[in-house]
Amino acid sequence: MTATDLPPSLISTLPGAAYTDPQIFAREQERIFESMWFCAVRAAELDAPGVFRTVQVGRESALVTRSRDRSVKAFLNICRHRGARLCTTESGQVKRAFQCPYHAWTYGLDGKLVAAPNLTGMPDVDRTTYGLHPVHVREWLGYVWVCLAEKPPSFEEDVVGAATARLGDPEAIGHYQLDELAVGRRVRYDVKANWKLIVENFMECYHCATIHPELTEMLPEFAGGYAAQYYVGHGAEFAEEAQGFTVDGSPGVTRIPGVSAEQDRRYYAITVKPQVFVNLVPDHAIVHRMYPLAADRTVVECDWLFLSDVVESGADLDRSVELFHRVNVQDFDACERCQPAMDSRAYARGGVLVPSEHHIGDFHTWVADRLRD
Numbered sequence: 001m002t003a004t005d006l007p008p009s010l011i012s013t014l015p016g017a018a019y020t021d022p023q024i025f026a027r028e029q030e031r032i033f034e035s036m037w038f039c040a041v042r043a044a045e046l047d048a049p050g051v052f053r054t055v056q057v058g059r060e061s062a063l064v065t066r067s068r069d070r071s072v073k074a075f076l077n078i079c080r081h082r083g084a085r086l087c088t089t090e091s092g093q094v095k096r097a098f099q100c101p102y103h104a105w106t107y108g109l110d111g112k113l114v115a116a117p118n119l120t121g122m123p124d125v126d127r128t129t130y131g132l133h134p135v136h137v138r139e140w141l142g143y144v145w146v147c148l149a150e151k152p153p154s155f156e157e158d159v160v161g162a163a164t165a166r167l168g169d170p171e172a173i174g175h176y177q178l179d180e181l182a183v184g185r186r187v188r189y190d191v192k193a194n195w196k197l198i199v200e201n202f203m204e205c206y207h208c209a210t211i212h213p214e215l216t217e218m219l220p221e222f223a224g225g226y227a228a229q230y231y232v233g234h235g236a237e238f239a240e241e242a243q244g245f246t247v248d249g250s251p252g253v254t255r256i257p258g259v260s261a262e263q264d265r266r267y268y269a270i271t272v273k274p275q276v277f278v279n280l281v282p283d284h285a286i287v288h289r290m291y292p293l294a295a296d297r298t299v300v301e302c303d304w305l306f307l308s309d310v311v312e313s314g315a316d317l318d319r320s321v322e323l324f325h326r327v328n329v330q331d332f333d334a335c336e337r338c339q340p341a342m343d344s345r346a347y348a349r350g351g352v353l354v355p356s357e358h359h360i361g362d363f364h365t366w367v368a369d370r371l372r373d
Contacts, residue, residue: 263280
């Protein structure tokens with residue numbers, strides 16, 4: 001069956017190979033993750049000069065750190081001498097410089113080559129030219145975003161614009177003060193599924209009535225199959241009896257002061273391509289960052305963000321965290337059930353999307369356009 005054979009209610013998906021072929025995944029790494037703005041780390045974690053974190057961005061390891069002037073810097077995590085991995089741990093702190101464990105080439109927090117064995121005998125070696133390879137950085141919503149492209153795309157159009165397009169108001173996301181919130185909980189999920197399956201799952205709610213009993217009890221309209229993301233500016237309204245966005249509907253924690261009356265008791269979801277989901281409720285935010293590691297493996301790091309006073313007070317966050325943690329587990333289990341079928345002859349030409357999922361077709365078109373020569 002081809003796309004032209006389908007009834008008007010259905011549109012076709014990507015073929016199964018798009019989720020399993022290592023060559024397609026390698027092309028996605030190059031054309032998508034290494035070419036676009038990528039949400040790397042929570043800026044507050046880089047709380048002093050020399051604190052660093054290494055992040056996998058496409059095929060590259062990126063080193064994100066805070067320099068002595070307190071600005072955030074990012075580099076490819078590769079020594080310029082013989083290509084050894086400079087920092088071999090996921091996170092840590094250095095006092096003054098990064099030193100390669102192979103031949104001791106040493107780089108300042110600004111990336112400049114500051115020392116190496118016998119370097120004084122090589123006066124023709126320019127210490128800036130042979131410094132670490134820099135990576136573009138921006139900060140937004142309290143996160144550090146990096147871009148490996150030589151000429152990065154517009155951050156305002158591709159990243160900030162995604163929130164504006166979803167919420168319909170450039171000021172709306174600012175009401176949640178994400179840059180001032182603190183991480184109350186972080187859960188890391190190792191999902192045995194292609195990154196696109198996870199994006200598609202997050203974008204639609206056709207599955208919500210089937211696998212998300214807690215979520216549809218909290219957001220009754222989701223039982224109808226249309227996700228909040230389907231409508232510009234729409235936030236799903238809490239159930240009448242719910243007092244807060246918690247697993248049992250009990251009161252949550254202190255509301256974020258900037259949240260408007262129109263945003264109160266509503267849930268908003270935003271997809272920022274290629275790897276970020278932002279979930280907004282009146283008293284906290286939930287931010288997912290995906291790290292695609294293979295065609296059939298994606299690590300998802302999920303932060304629950306609350307007012308810093310709430311986190312510092314030791315308030316009980318379990319009921320707030322548990323609701324979306326259950327949603328995550330349910331979603332990722334569904335994606336892992338789909339992944340093996342992507343190789344089936346029954347899915348070689350792909351599947352179909354029903355009307356409430358038609359917006360996923362736009363995502364598929366976007367992916368295909370990024371990979372096209």
